[in-house]
Amino acid sequence: MNRKLLTTAVCGVLAVPFAALAQDAQSATDIDKVVVTGSLIPQVQIETATPIQSITAEDMQRQGFRDVYDVLRSQPLATGAVQDAQFSGGFTPGAEPISLLGLDPGFTLVLIDGRPMADYPLLYNGQSNFVDLSSIPTAMVERIDIAPGNQSAVYGSSAIAGVVNIILKKRMDGSQLNLRIGAYDQGGGANTRFQFTTGREFGDLSLVFGLQYSEQDPIYGFDRDQIDSTNDNPDPDLRYGSRTFLRSLADGTYVSPDPSTCAPLSRLFGGSTIYDERPGRGFYCGSREEVGYTTIMNKEQSIAGYLNAVYTLNDNAELYGTLLVNRDKSESNSGSRFWQPSTDTGGFIVNADSGEFESFQHIFAPEETGDLDYNNERLTSDSYNFAAGIRGNFGASAWGYDAYYARSQFKIKSRQNWLLAQNVEDFFRESFLGPQLGEYYGYPIYSPDVAAFYRPVTPDEYRSFNSEIRTDSETWTHNLNLQLTNTELFELPAGPVGFAAVLQAGEQKWENPTDPRVVNGEFWGLTGTQGEGKRTNQAVAVEFRVPIFSMLTANLSGRYDQYKNEGLNEDNDTTYKIGLEFRPIESLLLRANYATAFKAPDMAYVFAGDSGFFTTVRDYYRCAVEEPGVPVSDCSFDAEQVFGTRRGAPDLESITAESWGGGVVWSPTPNFSVNADYYHIKIDNKVSDLNLDQLMQEESACRLGQLDPGSPTCVNALARIGRSAPTAPVPNQVETVLTNPINISKEEVSGILADLTYGWQAGSWGDFNLRLSYNVTLDHESQQYPEDPVLDLLSEPFYSSEFRNIGSASLSWNRGPWNANLYGVRYSRTPNYRAQINEAGYAVEGAERVDAMYRFNGTLGYEFTEDVALTFTVNNLLDEDPPEDNTWDVYPYYNNFNYNMYGRSYMLEVNWRFQ
Structure with missing residues (x-):
């Protein structure tokens, strides 16, 4: 019912502008033609048939966002749950993706200045490619545009959920130093960021240079009282410790040691190891605080540099080049390592002394590894985005051109210590199992020295059966582009026809050669992903902007793409887009669009090895x-x-999609604008595993x-x-x-986006600006196989825990040297854990939901002079934790794909501008 009321209210916005038809239209102020996201043709109108949401650099600072990922994850369009850097136990613990409209992260095309970024070399959920947002420094960002829905007819592959276009700074007068320090209320996560940007003119040469350095301390589970122990488990029956030293039988019961056995082990896990009991199973030596030895925020250190250069050749041509480089070092801890004997038999042996099938388990504490950070996964990421070209006009004509070469590359060095299977087996045979006495139906027979089992290993012993996993992965993409534009191709009675054309040729590479010892099973209880491949692509695209009559303009675009997988198949796709803009008066725009899109199969889906x-x-x-x-x-x-x-499937074809939508924009004054848009995206041939x-x-x-x-x-x-x-x-x-993956699934999503901006002057009270944004998902359905029933992902929590709706509000104030901003976002209710998965692993009928979550950021700034300013920011102003879920009885006891447990943070920022 609430969703219907909200939808009705948003739709009501669509009717408001028609009351303005009787009003006199306010004359628009002439502005220079610009290229807007979603189109290749320079134009005067900023609002077109494609709805665009923009976040400026000023918005990012005033609304308290930590980085580009924080900006995008807080937008109402980002409704999907994702595995980000908070999920240290996944395949991509150093990356930060987003899910627009609840769709797969790989369905969002991320661009820098309209050019594609290289994929993250490691695979999302061990399967697919995506773009990492953590590598983009905020110091160099001018604004971020988000265009929801299909944009392949303009930008090519992957633009199904939409396009995120990150616009970097191109012009700057003078220099700026920025220093920010931050900390969290509950500890951990202390951070520092230094930024320097400068712009200079040297005759015909214009330069913009930027440098950003940042550091961040980790946050461990033990830093948060809500998740530092199994005593925090919402289920009282599960409040027992991790079984750090456990002896058990085949029926699941424990062979309880004497209580005195655990006393020499009490120093482990920070002095938390005790004689504990699991109800119905028995006693053991364990720690209730062991679960907290995982990171929920990475330790991180990064440095980024940026250079943009423009050299004017003459009145009609200029050379330009852009280079953005980034090095990031991150460390994450996915938790303690453990050992059991004989993995081939499920950890069970035959005890010759008792005649029983028995298992032994030992979880290694930091005191045994010798260092809390010893087991950390250490990622060193090096990435760059480069473009160089020439652009200008052909003489005094309306023909413009832009010819450039662009390349983006991402390299990751992954290093991690792990147990070597043979070495750890040998160590425990020597220390307490003894020599193998034979075999019983495949189960090894030992006469173990049980007393010797209950002792910690030394750091030297631990390291004797560990080795470092070393994997170097890489992706890159590069292309040559020639773009022609003409804003006055020819005249029609209603005005000139705009035109753009693009020729493109490029190549991509993905290489993820996992340490061969992992693939060969030489590390205890560990597996991994691997694969590599190249593909080429060529494309041609055209776009027309046609004024049909004075009030109606059509936008028509079409594109042909060809992908050739090296040594394998090729795939061709044709996409098109039709958009209509109807302006009965200058202040009112009615728009509609229809588009097709495609996503070339992820290279990982095609080229993945075993x-x-x-x-x-x-x-x-x-x-x-x-x-x-x-x-x-x-x-x-x-x-x-x-x-x-x-393994990959070489014969995969492209995922295809179509979308349609319509909306209204009403801007009766320069200080007031409201818009609402309906979107619908239908995806076919989606790739899913068998x-x-x-x-x-x-x-x-x-x-x-x-x-x-x-x-x-x-x-x-x-x-x-x-x-x-x-x-x-x-x-x-x-x-x-x-x-292996196959093209067989379908998916469909629809919803409504709405925005309102209003600014007013209140005399001596200062100036105010208000922005409201809202996204409600009306339907989201999926079908994995043709024989399967169609799933309602908004009502089937086993398959999705996305937000049905997200709304945000930003209120800013300026008065003399003072400024302030209050930003709030509301996340709708989501399914609780037991609604998502029951003991048998299936969805529960009548899903329960946890409460909606609100988060507020507040900033207060003061300008001492025109050049020196101080800003104080409090993120998560009310110190809100994730919504309480009494059924989430697995660590970390909350949905860490939707929420985080960082808590309230403070940031103090000093900004100094100078010539």
Whole structure:
């Protein structure tokens, strides 16, 4: 009901402007023609058929944002949950992506000055490519434009959810020094940032130079009282410690040690190791604070430089070049390492002394590793964006040109210490297991010295069975562009026709050669992704801006793209866009657009080599053979743990999409503007991995003779499912599965965007400016396979925890040397954890939701002189934690894909301008 009321209110905005039709239109002030995001043709009108949301450098400073990622993640368009740098246990702990409109991060095209950035070399969720926003320094940003919806007809691949165009500074008079220091209320995360920017004119040469250096301390879970211990678990029955020294039996019960056994271990994990009990299982030596030894904010150090140069050749031509470079070093800790014997048998051995199947578990504490940071994953990222070209006009004609070469590159060196499987097995055989005495149905037999198990290892011993994983990954993209424009191609009765054309040729590379020892299984309990490849692309695009009559203008664009994967297939796509602008009076714009788009398959989807993962599957075959008559959901083989292998699919085709929308913009005065737009995006041929459950069903039917074993379906299914031999200790057990991506899924999303800006002067009270923004998702549906039901992602929390709506408000004030801003954002309710996944791993009917969340940032500034200013910022003014969720009973006890636990922060900033 609330969503309907909000939607009705927004739609009501659409009717307001028609009351202005009877009013006299205010004359527009002539301004220079500019190139706006979403079009290649220079034009006077800033508001066009494509709705654009802009955030200026001043907005970023006044609204208290820490960096470019913080800016974009706070926008109402960014409704999707993402794995960012807060998620240290993922594949990309140093990266910060966004999800526009709840769609995949790879569906957003991120540009710098209209040119594409290189992908992040590591893979999002171990599968797909995306652009990292953490590498963009704020000191060099002039503004950020966001154009939602399909923009491929102008910009090419990936612009399905929309385009984020980051405009860098091009002109600057004088120099500026900026120093900012920051800290968090609850500790950790202390940060410092230094910026220097300058602009100079040397005759025909214009230069802008910038330098930014920043440091950030980590925030660990133990820095936050809400997540520093298992005592914070919302489920009282789960408030027991991590099993740092555990001896257990095959039925899940523990072999309880004498309480005195844990006393010598009490110093571990900061003195928190105790004799603890897990109800129903037994006693062990454990720590309730072990969970807090993971980072929720990375340790980081970065330096970035920027140079923009323009040299005027004559009145009609200029040379230009832009270079943005960045080096970032980050460290994250995904948690403590642990060991169990014999991973091939699920950690179980046969104890010759007790005659029982037993398992031993040891979680290594920082006191044993010798350093809290020893296990950190250390990433060194080097990236640059370069462009150089010539632009100008052909004589006194209206023809303009821009010819340039652009290149973007991203390199990552990943370093991480990890247990070597053979070394750690050898160490614990020598220290307490003893020599192997034989084998019982595949399970090794030992006579362990249990007393020797209950002792810490020394840092030297720990490091003796560790080795450093070293992986160097790289991506780059470069292209040659020739762009022609003519704002007066020919005259029509209603005015001149604008024209633009683009020729483009480029190449991309992705290389992620994971340390071969990881792929070969030489590290204990670890797997990884790998792959590499190149592809070329060529494109031609045209755009027309056609005044049909005085009140109506059409925007028409079309583009043809060709991608050739090196040594593999090629893929061609044609996209187009039609936009209409109707201005019955100067202050009122009615607009509509229809567009098609595409996304060339991620290079990782095409070129990925064999990459491993762990998952669970339902074994339909063993259920049918060994437990006939038992419902599958009650079968003992309902959730079998297996090792999966995933590889790329060379024959993938492009993902395609179409979008349409319409809206209204009303600006009756220079100080007041309101707009509302409807959007609808429909995606076909979306890439998804093969459905393992369907494969397991097909494999079972083939083995049982229900399908012809010689059919292509059976040959494929039987080759993908690996089982133990019929004579093995556990016959016909599923051991491996093989999957790859295919073009088969569909997705559809629609919603309404609205913005209002209003500025007024209040005499001696000062000047005020208000901006309101709102995005409501009306529908978001997905279908993974043609046979599957269509899922409502707003009501099926197992598949999505996106925000249904986000609204923001910014109120700024200026009076003499004083200025202030209050920025607030409201995030809608989202599903709680148990609504997302129950014990069986499936969605729960009648999903419950957690409360909406509000976050406020406040800034207060004072200008001592025209050149020296001081700004004090408080982020998360009310110190709001993520919404309480009494069902989120796994660490960190909140949805860290939607929210963070950073808490309130303070920043003090000094700005000095000089010549």
